[in-house]
Amino acid sequence: MKTRELGRQGPEVSVIGLGAWPIGGGMGVVDAAVAISTVRSAIDAGITLLDTAQAYRTSESTLGRALGDGYRDRCFLATKVSSDYSPTGIRTAMDNSLRALGVDHVDLYQVHSWRADVYPIESTMETMARLQEEGKTRFIGVSNFNAEQMSQAYGVAPFHSSQPRYNMIDRHIEPTDLPFCEQRGIGNLVHSPLAKGLLTGKYRADHVFPDEDERSGFPRFQGKQFAAYMQLGDRLREVAHDVGCTMVQLAIAWCLRQPAVNCVLVGAKSPSQVADYVPAADIELSADELARLDQILAGAPVD
Numbered sequence: 629m630k631t632r633e634l635g636r637q638g639p640e641v642s643v644i645g646l647g648a649w650p651i652g653g654g655m656g657v658v659d660a661a662v663a664i665s666t667v668r669s670a671i672d673a674g675i676t677l678l679d680t681a682q683a684y685r686t687s688e689s690t691l692g693r694a695l696g697d698g699y700r701d702r703c704f705l706a707t708k709v710s711s712d713y714s715p716t717g718i719r720t721a722m723d724n725s726l727r728a729l730g731v732d733h734v735d736l737y738q739v740h741s742w743r744a745d746v747y748p749i750e751s752t753m754e755t756m757a758r759l760q761e762e763g764k765t766r767f768i769g770v771s772n773f774n775a776e777q778m779s780q781a782y783g784v785a786p787f788h789s790s791q792p793r794y795n796m797i798d799r800h801i802e803p804t805d806l807p808f809c810e811q812r813g814i815g816n817l818v819h820s821p822l823a824k825g826l827l828t829g830k831y832r833a834d835h836v837f838p839d840e841d842e843r844s845g846f847p848r849f850q851g852k853q854f855a856a857y858m859q860l861g862d863r864l865r866e867v868a869h870d871v872g873c874t875m876v877q878l879a880i881a882w883c884l885r886q887p888a889v890n891c892v893l894v895g896a897k898s899p900s901q902v903a904d905y906v907p908a909a910d911i912e913l914s915a916d917e918l919a920r921l922d923q924i925l926a927g928a929p930v931d
C-alpha cells in the first residue's frame with residue numbers, strides 16, 4: 629500500500645483509509661463479526677489509517693474489539709468529537725471514545741463540524757490543544773470546515789489535518805479549501821469518495837434503501853435525482869472499463885490524482901469490498917483519462 633505524508637512533517641499514512649461509519653450501522657445493519665473481519669482485512673491489506681467518530685453509533689466499540697490481537701499497533705487511529713464542543717463536552721467525548729476503543733490515546737482527534745455559532749471556536753480549539761498536550765491524542769484536526777473557518781481555528785491552535793467531503797460529484801473544496809491547506813501544510817483526509825454509493829455503479833434507478841440506511845433519507849438517493857446519478861454512472865462505467873478497473877477504484881484513484889489529498893477514507897461493510905478497492909492505490913489516471921472524466925462530470929446532476 630502506498631503512503632503519503634499527512635500534512636507537512638506529519639506521519640506517513642496509507643493513501644486509502646478505512647472509513648468506519650458503515651460498520652457502525654449507519655448505512656444498514658452490519659453483523660458484528662463481519663465488521664471485525666472487515667477492519668482486520670483492511671489492516672492486513674496495508675491500510676493504516678482508520679477513521680471513526682463519537683457519532684458513528686457502534687463503530688468505536690466494534691473497532692475496539694477489532695483492534696485487539698496487536699492490530700491497534702499497526703494503525704493510525706482517528707476519531708472525532710461530534711456534538712457538544714464545549715470544553716466539558718469535548719473532554720467527556722474523548723474519554724468515552726478512548727474507553728470504547730480500548731486505547732489510552734488516539735492518533736488524531738478531530739472536531740466533526742463547524743458549530744462556532746453555538747460553541748466559540750476559541751474554547752473548542754484550546755481544549756483540543758490541551759488534549760494534545762496531555763497525550764490523549766498525537767495530532768488534532770478539523771472536519772467539514774471551509775478555508776475561512778480553518779483560518780480562524782488555526783489562529784487559535786495550529787492543527788494538523790482537515791477532513792472534507794470530496795468525490796467526483798462534490799468538488800467544492802477545489803478552488804479555495806485545498807489550496808489553503810497546501811499553503812499552510814495542513815493534511816487532507818477526504819470523506820465520502822464513493823458519494824456514499826452513487827459512484828459504485830452497482831445500483832439501479834429503482835433501488836429502495838431500507839429505513840435504517842441513512843440514504844433512505846437523502847434526496848440524492850430518491851426518484852429522478854437518483855436516476856440522473858445512475859445515468860452519470862453509466863458513462864463513468866465506460867471509462868472504468870477502458871482504464872481496466874472497477875468504478876469504485878476509478879472514484880478513489882480520481883481523488884488521489886490531487887497531491888494535496890493525502891488519504892482517501894473509504895467506507896466498507898465487508899472484507900470483499902475492501903479487497904475490491906485496495907488496488908485503487910496503484911492506479912494512476914492519464915491526462916487523457918482525466919480530461920475525459922472532466923468532460924463527463926461537467927454534465928453531472930446539480931442537487
Ligand SMILES: NC(=O)c1ccc[n+]([C@@H]2O[C@H](COP(=O)([O-])OP(=O)(O)OC[C@H]3O[C@@H](n4cnc5c(N)ncnc54)[C@H](OP(=O)(O)O)[C@@H]3O)[C@@H](O)[C@H]2O)c1
Binds near residue numbers: 656822895901
Ligand atoms: N467527517 C464527516 O462529516 C464524514 C461524513 C461522511 C463520512 N465520513 C468518513 O468517511 C468515510 C467514508 O464515507 P462513507 O463511508 O460515508 O461513504 P463512501 O466511502 O463514499 O461509501 C461507502 C459505501 O460504499 C459501498 N462500497 C464500499 N466499497 C464498495 C465496493 N468495493 N463495491 C461496492 N460498493 C462498495 C458500501 O455501501 P453499500 O454496499 O451499502 O452500497 C459502503 O458502505 C466514512 O466511513 C467516515 O469515516 C466522514
